[in-house]
Amino acid sequence: MMESPQHFLQLKDISSEELDYVFERTRRIKERFKTYERYWPLQDRTLVMIFEKASTRTRLSFEAGMHQLGGTAIYLNTRDSQLGRGESIEDAAEVISRMSDIVMIRTYEQDVIERFSSHSRVPVINGLTNEYHPCQILADIFTYMEHRGSIKGRTVAWIGDSNNVCNTWLQAAEVFGFNVHVSTPPGYEVEAERAGLYGTDHFEQFADPMDAAREADLVTTDVWTSMGFEAENEERRRDFADWQVDAEMMRAARPDAVFMHCLPAHRGEEVAAEVIDGPQSVVWDEAENRLHTQKALMEYLLLGRLND
Numbered sequence: 001m002m003e004s005p006q007h008f009l010q011l012k013d014i015s016s017e018e019l020d021y022v023f024e025r026t027r028r029i030k031e032r033f034k035t036y037e038r039y040w041p042l043q044d045r046t047l048v049m050i051f052e053k054a055s056t057r058t059r060l061s062f063e064a065g066m067h068q069l070g071g072t073a074i075y076l077n078t079r080d081s082q083l084g085r086g087e088s089i090e091d092a093a094e095v096i097s098r099m100s101d102i103v104m105i106r107t108y109e110q111d112v113i114e115r116f117s118s119h120s121r122v123p124v125i126n127g128l129t130n131e132y133h134p135c136q137i138l139a140d141i142f143t144y145m146e147h148r149g150s151i152k153g154r155t156v157a158w159i160g161d162s163n164n165v166c167n168t169w170l171q172a173a174e175v176f177g178f179n180v181h182v183s184t185p186p187g188y189e190v191e192a193e194r195a196g197l198y199g200t201d202h203f204e205q206f207a208d209p210m211d212a213a214r215e216a217d218l219v220t221t222d223v224w225t226s227m228g229f230e231a232e233n234e235e236r237r238r239d240f241a242d243w244q245v246d247a248e249m250m251r252a253a254r255p256d257a258v259f260m261h262c263l264p265a266h267r268g269e270e271v272a273a274e275v276i277d278g279p280q281s282v283v284w285d286e287a288e289n290r291l292h293t294q295k296a297l298m299e300y301l302l303l304g305r306l307n308d
């Protein structure tokens with residue numbers, strides 16, 4: 001019997017202790033990258049990336065990251081593979097996982113990635129689903145730690161849609177022990193079950209976004225309309241009009257609060273230009289850290305714990 005591989009399908013799939021290790025490795029891997037030190041622990045390993053939705057950062061960070069670790073990355077999309085022509089996800093998983101060492105998938109329903117992983121011989125990483133975006137929050141927490149130290153006990157304000165990124169912040173709050181203050185327009189509130197939460201101890205919902213932002217250590221938001229929900233665009237523009245992170249909202253947060261956004265951003269919608277381009281914004285570090293955290297994640301899923 002083959003041992004079943006460890007997957008990363010949602011943030012709570014790994015323990016806080018394992019995540020601490022991944023962050024320690026991220027620091028080491030980032031340092032090596034910055035000093036041009038060759039580091040090829042994944043030589044001869046192949047990553048397959050399956051994209052059913054668009055991407056800039058996720059594709060680039062996984063593809064560049066795998067090359068930098070000495071391996072190869074192959075890009076597949078629904079349009080030019082048999083996945084778009086009705087081959088079952090289970091059959092695709094059987095075949096793809098016999099020809100590769102690790103798989104990353106960006107798709108619609110979480111169920112697709114769950115089914116793929118249950119037929120995969122190799123680790124599967126969630127590169128975004130309608131429900132979760134765990135790789136994003138790895139990078140976000142690492143970025144917070146770089147700028148402000150441990151996130152334990154801190155308050156994160158989430159302003160806007162209770163989407164995949166929000167759900168993952170909520171799971172992270174349970175794993176790391178911090179609080180999330182969420183403010184969404186009526187009708188878009190957090191659904192604890194869909195977010196995969198154990199309870200409601202780590203988050204609080206606020207009708208007024210200013211109240212959610214008050215005294216926060218980190219203020220964050222995301223697009224009003226996520227990929228796959230484009231038909232609701234006009235309605236959402238109206239419903240979310242008062243959920244913009246602007247300078248006044250940042251003033252309600254702690255003076256040393258940072259602003260994050262997973263990107264891509266829409267200035268003038270979910271965030272004012274003066275905030276995302278302002279002194280509290282760490283969005284470029286956040287985007288860069290996708291590369292370093294995911295390299296550490298792939299190293300961990302494929303090689304386990306290392307000491308070098």
Ligand code: CP
Nearest residue numbers: 055056057058262263
């Ligand atoms: N933040 C993020 O996942 O960006 P992409 O959609 O460009 O991959």
Ligand code: NVA
Nearest residue numbers: 163222226227262263
């Ligand atoms: N919530 C956004 C995140 C994009 C990285 C989406 O799903 O489209």
